[in-house]
Amino acid sequence: MDTGTHVVMGIALGGLATISPTIANDPLLSTSVMAATIIGSQAPDFDTVLKLRNNAVYIRNHRGLTHSIPAVLTWPILITAGITIFNPEVNWPIVLLWSFIAVFLHVFVDIFNAYGTQALRPISNKWIALGVINIFDPFIFVSHLVAILLWTVGFAAGPTMLTLYGILILYYGWRIYEKEQIVKLAREQHPDATHVFVSPTIRWYQWHVVIRTPKVMYVTESFRRKFEYFEQYSFDPIPDTKVINAARKDSNLDAFLSFSPSYRWEIEEKDDITEVRFVDLRYRSKGHYPFVAIVQLDQQLEIISSYTGWVFSEEALQKKLNIILQ
Incomplete structure (x- = not known):
């Protein structure tokens, strides 16, 4: 999910925790749990800093190690340790529990996007992407805002958030059903x-x-x-040719192929440059396919420039390639 949704989910979880009298009657504990759920709802996405390196590293690793089984177990320990440094008297086992719930829920809901996660790593490096919820879902975000608003105007936090999550469970069930119907119809037609x-x-x-x-x-x-x-x-499988094999040595294309399950490829000669282009077909927008990988090679099949990521026009893509060449 997007950052904003993860933030409101963290706040909602902090409110849900107050359904426990132990938390509700202890201001220090309730504040600590709220901090833990907000931080825990963001922690797995700290790998966003990989964008500072390059798109290839980000695409290959985002929602990978930080969303894995070891990470789901490690993040809560780190969060709880950080909170207890400032509040040594706090009931840390309860903070640890709600930190874990927040981190687990973050990874769990990300599975329902088309992007997915490597949630079973290291058991399996397979990307788990159910593709039933958009990265930003207005209903999920707004329903959280409504629940938080009701809480601020006087409704009991615990029951309000419990109702919210009951509604969201039904919503997720409906979205799964809708996707199954689309797949069923597609297979009937083909x-x-x-x-x-x-x-x-x-x-x-x-x-x-x-x-x-x-x-x-x-x-x-x-x-x-x-x-x-x-x-x-x-449908043309990737051929075993000198040009393609040279292009596949590039980290940008390698990252693209590790992520995209549905693509087409093409080779184009431009003056003394051979361009290998892979296009992800899942994200068509206004007649354009924005998620691509491009590798440009010289006559000796040496890589001279490459790019992978989201671009929404051919002009923007060529500018990025020109910048890399410079």
Whole structure:
């Protein structure tokens, strides 16, 4: 989820904790638990600092190690240790428990995005991405704000937040059902489909869909369970050629391929430069595919520039490549 949603989730969890009389009747403990849930709701995303290095490092590692099983167990210890430094008298086992709940919930809800996490690492490095909730979901964010507002005007925090999470459980169940229906319809229309990639949008009834068959990839969109087809591309596995193999040595392309399950590729000659381009088909927006990986090679197949990330126009992409060349 986005940072704002994780913040309000942390506040809501701090309010939910007051359903326990032990916490509700101890101002120091309730304040410490609130700090723990807010920090815990943000902690797994501290790897956002990887953006300062480059996109390749960020794409390959974001929601990886910091969302793994060891991290879910380590973050609460670090948070609790930090809080007890300032409040040595606090009931640290309770702070540790709510720190763990906050961190676990952060990782758990991220699984429902199309981006996903490596939540089972080190058992498995597979990305778990259920693709039923958009990165920013207005209903989830606003419902948290409403619950927090009710709390501030006098409603009991514990029961209010308990009601909130009951509603959200039903909401998540409905979103899972809707996605299953989209996949079912796609397979009915394409019985030979080997994969159906579904990504949610900010609108409840609108979904990005890529249907892959043994020979063709269809880029489509579902709105109220009706498909609108935009483009189709032949499904061509990555070939074992000198140009492609040289490009795959690049860290940007390597990061892209580690993340994207649905893409097309093309090779283009530009003067003395060979350009290898991979495009993720899941995020079509206004006729453009913004998530790409580009590798440019010289005549000796040496990498001279590359880029991976989000760009929303060809002009912006070429500017980034020119900057790298300079």
